[in-house]
Each structure stands twice: as structure tokens, then as C-alpha cells.
Amino acid sequence: MFTLTCIGVGNMGGAVARRLVTGEFDVTVYDPDEAAMDRCVESGATKASSFEEAVRSGDVVLTSLPTTALVLDTVEKIAAELPEGRTVVDISTIDPGTARRAATICEEHGLDFVACALGKTPAHAEQGAIPLFVGGAPDVLDALEPLFERMGEKTYRFDDVEGATAFKLVSNQIGMTNVVTLAEGLAVARGAGISPELFTEALKDTGAVSFQSEVRLPWMLEHDWSSRFGVDLAAKDVGLALDTARAQGLDTPVSTAALEQLRKSSAQGSGREDVVAVAKLYAEGSEG
Known part of the structure; x- marks a missing residue:
């Protein structure tokens, strides 16, 4: 079994690291946040004393980082430390151009690069109940199948x-635009005098039911803004999606409107709260 290094063990990266270490993988973690590393150590991971030590200890290095610039900068630093023949697996949410640049950096240093985007939430990731969307050389993907x-x-x-x-x-x-639409629909239903309980139950029996309504609507109703996937991260990802669309010559008016609401939510102080905090924009007395 190969050894793993996880660079970036925040909400999603940490959940993945803890999932892997409880699956009998030898996992080393590194993050500027000591508390984030300590949560992984409690599950059995080894805490590296430096970035360089972490990178050199892994046959496979997983990166989970919040911005495209940080991904590229980190991949550059990994490539300078990691011996040839090893693999970098990025589980961040990045755009196709950034993924290709990261792959090129790795190729120039004799390394393999795999994009491994993840679905659902950190809680799902910690249970291994997530889909993986992977791209890379077929033989490298085959070798990583146990992972x-x-x-x-x-x-x-x-x-x-x-x-x-x-x-x-x-x-x-699609998912984050759905969250914004869900918040708007909930506000309209409340204005019509429909109780939250009836709204939730009746919605389940319609074509409007979704992963977001099943998972995030209860948080929205409870005003639980605890960050699982923050407003700022949602805005970043939707923005990258729209950049990709523009590069293809596509107009995206609906998602663009959703992005405006996410940015407005961030500007009102909810950037680090869960994306469901966009519902605050539709609270009584707020501008919608």
C-alpha cells in the first residue's frame, strides 16, 4: 500500500484525510492550521513539522486548497521536492485551465497528476459516501483505484x-444556483403563509426536490449557518464555472444572477458562513 500525504486539511481535505487514515493508509498531514492537523492526528494521521517533510514522505500527495492560485503555487513547490515517478492528486475545485497547468508542471518534473474532484459535503466525505470525478492517465488511475x-x-x-x-x-x-432559488422559493412560501413544515413535506413530492432541498433546507429553516461549504467558496466556484462558459462563448444569465446574490450575501458579512446563509437576503425587511 502506498503512503499518502495530505496538503490542506480544512473542512473537505480534513474529512478525506480522516477517512483514508481509518482505512489503513499511512497518512501524513500538513496545514498552516495546527488545529486542523490535530483533528486528523486524533484519527491516526501523522503531523508533519514542515511542508517539505510532508511532501517527501508521500508516494501520493493529495492537495485540497481554496483557490486556483494556491493550487498552482503549491504544485510548483511539491514538484520541487517530490521524487520522480510519484503522483500528485488534487481534490480542490479548480478550472480546466488551472488543471492543465498543474498537470504540465508535474509532467516537467517527471510526476503524474490526477484531478480528483469530489461531490457532496465534508460529512459525506468522512463516511466515504461521495462521488469522485477523476481525470488523468488511465494507467495512473488504475494504480490509484484502492485510494x-x-x-x-x-x-x-x-x-x-x-x-x-x-x-x-x-x-x-447547478447546485449553488439551486440553493439561491431554494432560498427565494422559501421566502415566497413564507410570504404566502405556508408553514416551514408543510413547505418541506410538500416539496418532497414535487419535481423541485433536490440534494440541496434534502440536505440544506433543514439548515436554512433552523438558521444554522455553520460552515460546511461557505458562501465565498460557492461564489468562487460559480464564478469559475461562468468563466469557463464565457470561454466557450456561452451566456449564463440565470447562474450569473445567482452569483450576484452570493456576492451580495458575502458583502453583508456571510462569506465564511455556509452557503445557506444566502437566505438572510430574503429575511423580512431585507433587500432581496
Whole structure:
């Protein structure tokens, strides 16, 4: 079994690291946040004392980072430390262009690169109940199959790193636009005098039911803004999806409107709260 290093163990990266270490993988973690590393150590991971130590200890290095710039910067640093023949697996949400640049950096240093985008929430990831959207060389993906089997319940293989990352962006574009629409619909229902309980139950029996209504609507109703996937991250991902669409010459007015609402929510102080906090925009007395 190969050794793993996880660089970036925040909400999603940490959940993945803890899932892997309880599956008998030898996992080393590194993150600037000591508390994030400590949560992984409690599950059995080894805490590296430095970035360089972490990278050199892994046959496979997983990266989970919040921005495309940080992904590229980190991949550059990994490539300078990691011996040839090893593999970098990025589980961040990035755009196809960034994925290709990261793959090129790795290729120039004799390393393999795999884009491995993840679906659902950190809670699902910690249980291995997530889909994986992977792209890379077929032989490298074959070698990583034990890793994928432990990380998630189903792996979808795309032709290349661009396809895997583009799909993830489209998924988040649809999902986060759905969250904004759900918040608007809830506000309209409340204005019509429909109780939250009836709204929830009746919605389940319609074509409007979705993963977001099943998972996030209860948080929305309870005003539970605890961050699982923050407003700022949602805005970042939708923005990357729309950049990808523009590069294809596509107009996306509905998702663009949703992005405006996410940015407005962030501007009102909810950037680090869960994306369901966009519902605050529709609270009584607020501008919608």
C-alpha cells in the first residue's frame, strides 16, 4: 500500500484525510492550521513539522486548497521536492485551465497528476459516501483505484483533467444556483403563509426536490449557518464555472444572477458562513 500525504486539511481535505487514515493508509498531514492537523492526528494521521517533510514522505500527495492560485503555487513547490515517478492528486475545485497547468508542471518534473474532484459535503466525505470525478492517465488511475475505493462510493472517469474539473464546476454551478432559488422559493412560501413544515413535506413530492432541498433546507429553516461549504467558496466556484462558459462563448444569465446574490450575501458579512446563509437576503425587511 502506498503512503499518502495530505496538503490542506480544512473542512473537505480534513474529512478525506480522516477517512483514508481509518482505512489503513499511512497518512501524513500538513496545514498552516495546527488545529486542523490535530483533528486528523486524533484519527491516526501523522503531523508533519514542515511542508517539505510532508511532501517527501508521500508516494501520493493529495492537495485540497481554496483557490486556483494556491493550487498552482503549491504544485510548483511539491514538484520541487517530490521524487520522480510519484503522483500528485488534487481534490480542490479548480478550472480546466488551472488543471492543465498543474498537470504540465508535474509532467516537467517527471510526476503524474490526477484531478480528483469530489461531490457532496465534508460529512459525506468522512463516511466515504461521495462521488469522485477523476481525470488523468488511465494507467495512473488504475494504480490509484484502492485510494478511490476508500475515498468514495463511486468513481466517474473522465477523458482528461479538463473534463473532470469542468464537470465539478458545472455541478457546483447547478447546485449553488439551486440553493439561491431554494432560498427565494422559501421566502415566497413564507410570504404566502405556508408553514416551514408543510413547505418541506410538500416539496418532497414535487419535481423541485433536490440534494440541496434534502440536505440544506433543514439548515436554512433552523438558521444554522455553520460552515460546511461557505458562501465565498460557492461564489468562487460559480464564478469559475461562468468563466469557463464565457470561454466557450456561452451566456449564463440565470447562474450569473445567482452569483450576484452570493456576492451580495458575502458583502453583508456571510462569506465564511455556509452557503445557506444566502437566505438572510430574503429575511423580512431585507433587500432581496
